Amino acid sequence: MSKLDYEKLGSFYLGKKYDFGKKELTNEYYLYDSKDLTTHGLCVGMTGSGKTGLCLSLIEEAAIDGIPVIAIDPKGDLGNLMLSFPDLKPEDFLPWISQEEADKKGMTLEEYAESTAELWKNGLQSWDEDGERIKLYKDSSDVVIYTPGSKSGISVTALKSFDVPAQLIMENSEALNEKIQTTVSGILSLIGIEADPLQSREHILISNILSYSWSEGKSLTLADLIRLIQQPQFSSIGVFDLESFFPQKDRMALSVKVNSILASPSFSVWLEGESLDIGKFLYTKEGKPKISIFSIAHLSDKERMFFVTMLLNELVAWMRTQQGTSSLRALFYMDEIFGYFPPVSNPPSKQPMLTLLKQARAFGLGVMLAAQNPVDIDYKGLSNIGTWFIGRLQTERDKSRMIEGLRSINSEMDKGGLEDIISGLENRTFLVSNTNGSNAEIFQTRWALNYLRGPITKPQIEILMKDKKSEISKAADSGITENINVSSAVSGSKPVLPQDVKEVFFQPQKYAGSGGKLIYKPFIYGEGKAHYVKAPDIDIWDTGSFLIPVDDEAAVFNENERLKTANYTSEADGNFVFENLPAAVLGKNTFSKLEKAFKQFLYEANPVDLFYSKDFKAYSAPEEDEGTFRGRLSHLMREKKDAEIEKIREKYSSKINTQKEKLRKLGQSIDKEKEDYKQKKMTNIVDIGATVFGAFLGKGKKVNTGRAATALRGLGRTGGAKADVERAEEEYGIQNEKLKEIEAEFQKDVDNIQNNFNADNLLVEKVSLPPRKTDITVQKFFIAWIPYSVNENGEQTRLI
Template sequence: MESFRKNAKISIYTPGSLKGRPVSILSCLKPPDAQEDLWSAASSVANSLFPLAGMSGEKLQSEARLLTELFVHAWKNRIEVLPEDLPRMFLDPPFDAIGGVDVELLVPKKRRQEIAITLSTVFNSPNFKRWINGTPLDFDHLLEEANASIFYLAHLDSNERMMFIALLLRTLHSWMLRKGGSDKLKLLLVFDEVYGYLPPYPRDPPSKAPLLSLIKQGRSFGISVFLSTQNPFDIDYRALGNARLWVIGRLQTANDRRRALEGIVEAGISIGERKELNREISSLKPREFIVYNARNDVMRKMHTRQSFSSLRGPLSLDQIAEISGFQPITGKISGDQSLLDIPPSLPERVESCYLPAVYDSAILRGFNVVGNISLYYEPFLLLEVKARLEKPANGEIKFLRLMPASSMQRDLVFSEKMEPGIRSEQLKDCPLGEKPSLGFKFRPINRALRTRAGIKRVLDGLRNNVAEINVRVYKCEETGECSFPGEDLISFKERQQMKLMERQKKEIEELNRKLMKISIALSKEVGELRELERRLEELKTSIFVGNLIKLMKGSVKQTFRGVGGSYKKIKEIERRISLKKQRIAQIELEKANLEELIRRARAPPTILELTLRPKEVHVSSVMLVWVPVAEARALVGNRMVLVKANCFNGVVSTFQ
């Protein structure tokens, strides 16, 4: 022993405490290497977490089954499970049934919410933060640091001890399977006082299954298990039956002696020898032990030397730190304590939905981030209001408004858009889901909104807010119609133009027919006018030439005699030309009137703008929308700013 003490490198670990050498259990939440060991590993981890939360795993069979399936589902899909993810996964499982049984029947939502709140409380407590800092619970790493590792658990309560021992044994079992078989001793597990961790049927604490597996399979893999107890009656018979080396001291009760004898008989001793052994055990004196080796069936009595011990009791954590020479971890544990792991409950009439997280913390990669990046869901109330407008606009109008749910000011704020980069109209068409994205926590909801009175105040305030809105409405003079609520001017004009054209279609067709007839008549009259003007011109030319010839022949009398008849013909043609021009002017006027009528029929409608107030206002729906946000402090130039990014649409905003 002195040689071992001098040559061995001993490490003393203090799980659950930062004063000594803490141990991180996060590695235990990773999937085992052997797929066939997946379910048993998940079951062990799940059953280990319930005692830590102060709940008895034996009374939570359905809940433990659900938590086990959550680990199995995550590990099969290569999803990293973190403690802060478990409450939300438990509340909203990524599957609907387990083994053909609906999740809601197995564990109702109300019960899931209770468990999720309990787990969230435990995982966010300062004590649990001390379980995720320190040396990882990885045997490759532990054996590299020392060839003797002591896990000091005296400072833990019973639930914490059960959790850690179960995780330690499960981790050791997975490490054993990964290393493969061996006929040489690779590791000795010494368990001082196994009482309560390996009880007989029907009790089944989380530590029992992995410890039994190590006892049964360990020798084939070079793992030896050394157990000590003062109460063998409380040890499962399967463990006793697999023991190969027995060291039995004074047993005070007959039950303990009987259970020890039953185990030795299972190991190979005869019934006759059992009676003799019973007498030997009953007559043992202080510092006397019976040693039985089942491998070579050798039994002997052993006396220890007389020695003195002060029996000072367990060491304190400060003494452990001093002995091990390890510097205790100091300082505060980082993390935003105001964020929640699971969404808070709301009154029944409020539906909850989530925007999917398209981006993660990488969205802030372009900023000089100082400190940690917080990923969380920001809550907003999306409210739909229906109302009717005053005359002359009769019709229903809808309003969509947003209100921040994490804070509730004295003067309620309703808006169509809010930071970080969300608009009420866009949310109406967004792919809203029933489950949040993993890795995001939740901003708390204002306490007032978790009550019916608080919701009623919001609804009353929204109704009053909408009733004071001036709604712009357009009216068409020609049709007497008003625009629909929310319809823009261009759309209303186009709609009224189409309606006017439909209404005046026959009138325009009739006007076009008349215009065509008048155009034909006008063309005919103009043609006849041109003919008369031609004839008049020819007549004048003919008279002029004839008279000129007569004058040249010296027949003056004949010349004057023919002038009177020709003049009458000219006057007649000129009269007819004058009538034609009057007729043409009249037809052109009629044509111009028809063209004006057609132009007016095709002219754009005359639009008037009205301002009206809503009436009969009522809130038609209330929905809580969770918006994924990435938030961090960052240096921009020489200034420190707050950066918030909408992880759904990628909009980034900065605040002083």
């Protein structure tokens, strides 16, 4: 057997089938159909059962197959996915082996590294693997370790902003309410409040704040949320006025609790790093699939719960924006589910997890969970899981839960037999039940491609991610520094505007520093809605917010800045003085003319930049980066590839089955011919022996010549029977060669399809799409005062 027998598109090589009765490994590969993961999977087993090795092998297979993975790592084991050593040299293993283990073996570190390298090389060979397959895994995906609340890996934040959800979610009240509910539950869990969404006034208040802000198209930062808890945008909740429902004093106490997060020096790292953009966790900017590992072992229980909830929220939101598919688009894996999806209580993480298990199948998102104890998992969740990998279990209660679950799927399963199997499973041996297949099977897991050295610590994560950190460009400081002559520009008092011109004041979001002068600079704030249409799949309504500087003449539209958030009030901060506003802006009818110019600007200078694929005649979505778009194209290619392979499979299926049936009948015929030959041979031997024996006993009597002749003729017929066997075996060999030829033709066609549908050959170009002129509306247009700090040298820094 060779790699060609298991390296098949859409098949995960997880191990070899195990004969439970004989307690021995067979030579038959256990291949798992990747499409079956869309109905989700669960792996259970006690410590030492081989659960981690199986799940890491499954992720390795997904990577080789070009399927991106998002994984939550509560224990630190998933960092092993970066310990890929194609050359299998001792020096590759040396930095990662344990001094303690070397001492136990009575070896130096160098000797133990050499021993480990040899162990891994031999282990891979015993499962028909080698360094080339490790290289294939390494080249197929980009592994990144993210560490929320730490700088040891790539920093990631769930607190930088609470952005307005995608339009599809905003238009779906059920999805929107679910996102608000779980987001607020996550925030409150972080400050130690276990809140009932229907009864907790804290939950209801913050939910209303998010709902109101998002309905206005405004994203919020944590600082915004703290301020709005004190002074919400509304004066009543339900039929009660705000003060009766949640008095000012109590709201202040809540805002202080939330502010403690922002004020804590140890928590400052939570505000840094990449935001939770699921698309960027799935693919690199070049479109290469990623394995994004979120290591949370270093966090407290509250912090873990908060982060897991927020990540699941974003995953659900991303899922709802995808098109339906029957192919596996991506995989979400959580290494230990205990506490996050319990059967009785309702932590914030439970609802989004249940949503994924119920709905992700339709969108091609597979969910794989691992647990030591099946009794720790919600019953409803188990009913939505199609594949169960069951390893050694410790308690009778766990075994009973698994048997009960398996028999609920297939009532014909023998309870006593299942008890014997589950109780008798050895390390690395699993019973698998797959609703997409037939009977339950037993297999032993293959040797992992990556070195499994145990949990990866924070210092080790820092070593692993050192090169990756240097590749990631640091986010530019949002402050804008300008050299201006402030003395002539600032008048101090607020200019008087025409009665029909509205003005707003942006809130400072950054520390102004000591000794600097605080000023408001005038800009024009414009918000417009435009419609972009391009057959067959682009029909976009886009709302954009712009800051437009003004000079001595008027607005400078060609130097506009598009804003992601717009946080302003109707009241100025008394600590600020005002810069002069050009008279040209305040002239009669000037502002209405500027508004018309802004509408023209939206048409002429505000195209949507999209990526386009000629191969699929597909456009990217607005703000979808090239990597995410390429990832989407890769999935479309995988869908098309799956469909083409299915056609080929159907084409060859009848031929292969017919040939196998012919071989089966030939095999039966050979067995019959052999049996006939054996019987005739035995009969003739007996006849000849009896004739000869009779001659000896005849005491001089003549031998029965007729009987002897008959015996000799029987011997001739035996020779004919032997020839029949040889002819049948020859025909079997011919037909078996034909079967191999058909299978080779099938594999050749499959290989051609794989070569034709290579994601590396995808051509993507950038195009600009102007809006439809008749579908442009100006929604907001007014003077915006922007806060700045000015030092003694006249250098000016924007505070938003």
